[in-house]
Every structure is written in C-alpha cells, then in structure tokens.
Amino acid sequence: MNIDPKLEKIFDKARSSIALTREDCAYLLSFDEKSYESALIRATANDVVRKKTDNSAIILGQIGVDVRPCPGRCKFCTFGELHTKFEPSKMSEEELERKMHEFCDEGDLYGLYLMTMHEYDLDNYLRIVEHARKVAPATTQIWANIGDSSYEDLKAIHDAGVSGIYHVCRLREGEDTELDPKDRIRTMENAKKAGLELYTCCEPIGPEHTIEELVENIFIGVEMGVYQHAAMRRVAVPGAPLAERGQISELRLAHIAACIALTSVTVPTLAYMGLHEPNELGYLSGSNIITAESGANPRDNTGDTSKGRGMDMGRCRKMLYECGFDYIRRGDESKIPLDFDYLIKTNSL
Numbered sequence: 209m210n211i212d213p214k215l216e217k218i219f220d221k222a223r224s225s226i227a228l229t230r231e232d233c234a235y236l237l238s239f240d241e242k243s244y245e246s247a248l249i250r251a252t253a254n255d256v257v258r259k260k261t262d263n264s265a266i267i268l269g270q271i272g273v274d275v276r277p278c279p280g281r282c283k284f285c286t287f288g289e290l291h292t293k294f295e296p297s298k299m300s301e302e303e304l305e306r307k308m309h310e311f312c313d314e315g316d317l318y319g320l321y322l323m324t325m326h327e328y329d330l331d332n333y334l335r336i337v338e339h340a341r342k343v344a345p346a347t348t349q350i351w352a353n354i355g356d357s358s359y360e361d362l363k364a365i366h367d368a369g370v371s372g373i374y375h376v377c378r379l380r381e382g383e384d385t386e387l388d389p390k391d392r393i394r395t396m397e398n399a400k401k402a403g404l405e406l407y408t409c410c411e412p413i414g415p416e417h418t419i420e421e422l423v424e425n426i427f428i429g430v431e432m433g434v435y436q437h438a439a440m441r442r443v444a445v446p447g448a449p450l451a452e453r454g455q456i457s458e459l460r461l462a463h464i465a466a467c468i469a470l471t472s473v474t475v476p477t478l479a480y481m482g483l484h485e486p487n488e489l490g491y492l493s494g495s496n497i498i499t500a501e502s503g504a505n506p507r508d509n510t511g512d513t514s515k516g517r518g519m520d521m522g523r524c525r526k527m528l529y530e531c532g533f534d535y536i537r538r539g540d541e542s543k544i545p546l547d548f549d550y551l552i553k554t555n556s557l
C-alpha cells in the first residue's frame with residue numbers, strides 16, 4: 209500500500225527536527241483512528257520519541273493533598289462546587305509521608321505532583337512542599353498541580369523545592385469551566401519566569417471537540433516551550449455535568465497523542481510525552497510518561513483514587529515493561545534497566 213506523500217513529508221519533518229505547522233497537525237488529526245494512516249502515524253510517533261529518549265519512560269506520582277468544593281466549577285470534574293459530593297479535607301503530614309513511601313521507596317519515581325484545587329492556601333502548600341522535599345529521595349523531583357497563581361507565589365513554590373508545574377488552558381476553558389483562559393496562560397508564563405519547568409496537556413478531550421479546537425490547544429504548549437506535553441481524554445465521571453457527552457476511545461486518544469508527539473518532538477525543550485489515563489495503545493504511540501495516583505483525583509468519585517481509577521507503582525512499571533521500554537528514568541535522568549528481574553525485585557508482577 210502506498211503512503212500518502214503529504215504524510216511522508218510530515219514524518220520527514222518530525223524526524224529532521226523541523227517544526228510542524230498547524231496545518232500539518234490538523235492533517236494528522238484528520239485521519240480516522242482505525243485507518244492504515246493512523247497506524248503509520250502512531251508507529252512513527254512511537255519510533256521518533258523512543259529514539260530521542262533511548263527507549264526510556266518515566267513514572268510520575270500524583271497525590272491530591274487538599275480537597276474542597278472548587279470554584280473552578282469545571283463541568284467534567286468531580287470537585288466542581290455545584291455538583292461535588294466531596295467534603296473539604298486536608299492531608300496530614302503523616303498521611304502524606306505514608307503515601308510518599310509507597311511511591312518513592314524503590315527510588316524510581318521521576319517526579320511527584322502535589323495537587324490542590326483551583327484555590328489553595330499558599331502557606332500550607334509551602335509547608336507540604338518542604339516536608340515532601342525532605343521525604344523524597346534526591347532523584348525524585350517535586351512538581352506542583354495547583355490553581356492560577358502569581359509570579360511571586362510561583363517563585364516561593366520554586367524556592368521551596370518545586371521543579372516544575374502541570375498547568376493547562378483547557379479545551380473550551382471559560383465555557384465548560386468558570387476560569388478565564390487568559391489567567392490560565394498567564395500562570396504558565398509566570399511559572400516559566402519563576403524558573404519552573406512546564407508540563408501541559410491537551411485536555412479534557414471529548415467526542416465533541418473539533419480538529420481546529422485540538423490544534424489551537426496543542427499549539428499553546430508547543431509555542432510556550434514545554435518540558436512535557438500530553439493528551440488526556442475526558443472521563444465521563446458519574447455526576448459530572450459533561451458525563452452525558454460520553455468518552456472517546458483509547459484508540460482515538462492514542463491517535464491524538466501520536467499527533468501531539470510528532471508536533472511537539474521538534475520543540476527543543478521537550479523531554480517527555482504524557483498520556484492520561486495510562487493505557488498500552490498510548491505507550492505504543494509516542495507517549496512515555498505514566499502517572500501513579502493516590503488521594504483525591506478529578507476523574508474519580510473515590511476519595512482515595514489508589515483504591516479506584518488510580519494505578520500504583522507496580523502496575524505502572526509492569527505496563528511500561530509490557531510496552532517494550534528498556535529503561536525507567538529517575539528525576540536526575542539516570543537510567544534503571546527495565547527487565548523482568550526488575551519487576552520481580554520491585555514486586556511489580
């Protein structure tokens with residue numbers, strides 16, 4: 209079967225580190241995920257990303273440390289204040305420490321996210337960060353997943369020991385949420401100015417989003433010089449207002465992740481490519497970040513997601529192994545061979 213010359217030209221650009229245009233990205237996204245062309249796009253993204261990273265993957269952990277009805281009122285999130293069933297709660301230092309040991313004891317966690325709602329108490333957050341920094345090994349970075357913040361607050365967070373931030377301007381921000389897209393982008397700019405690495409994501413992708421919407425969203429991260437880009441599908445959480453719009457398949461998510469990988473891989477600062485939630489199709493399509501989760505999770509009605517949708521470290525290691533990665537990277541970029549013996553040693557089978 210012949211390969212479409214336009215597609216081949218885009219693949220050559222990605223392999224030669226020539227930036228893809230919005231038109232290239234839209235063209236990639238236009239293919240049906242069940243098509244031959246989609247299989248080529250996913251295989252090429254997989255190949256390009258694995259060559260760039262010596263076939264390595266990273267494991268991130270996320271702990272939700274502060275839960276309350278959230279004024280972001282995102283219609284897809286389980287914490288939105290108009291529909292949430294969660295009672296406010298803050299994680300104690302003891303519980304944080306216990307959960308961190310589950311993530312960090314084998315020394316192969318690249319980075320740990322400490323997540324809050326859109327509004328958070330900065331002093332309390334700084335205390336948590338300082339405590340987490342003491343508990344985590346030097347090879348695990350601490351990252352923040354917090355609401356919109358000023359440069360000064362982000363500088364304080366950076367100075368307390370945080371390396372990077374997960375922040376997004378969501379699809380239909382301001383329409384499916386009550387947050388202002390300008391504030392979301394300003395926070396990303398503030399974070400970079402404060403010395404934080406930026407991890408962003410095209411999210412939360414639903415069946416209704418057009419190719420044009422996806423392209424515009426993907427290019428926010430591309431043009432900002434991200435350290436990590438990603439794709440996340442919207443989970444139809446029961447009780448969240450947008451649940452009625454349904455979900456895209458894991459195959460469609462893998463196709464979109466591959467398109468983002470090919471579009472982002474030429475960004476000089478890009479190191480890794482994420483996928484939410486973890487699944488094998490995505491890890492064979494250019495994604496190499498997997499996230500273990502514990503505590504509160506916007507995609508889960510369970511108070512501790514490690515007992516619900518969240519994956520533990522053992523399942524993350526095993527999924528990466530099954531998908532053929534040769535190494536897990538620590539937060540200092542050192543590599544651990546990911547082989548069957550390592551799964552046995554870490555109790556991950």
Ligand code: SF4
Pocket residue numbers: 278279280281282285286287288289324325326385506
């Ligand atoms: S996604 Fe974040 S900002 Fe939106 S309601 Fe949920 S916790 Fe709040």
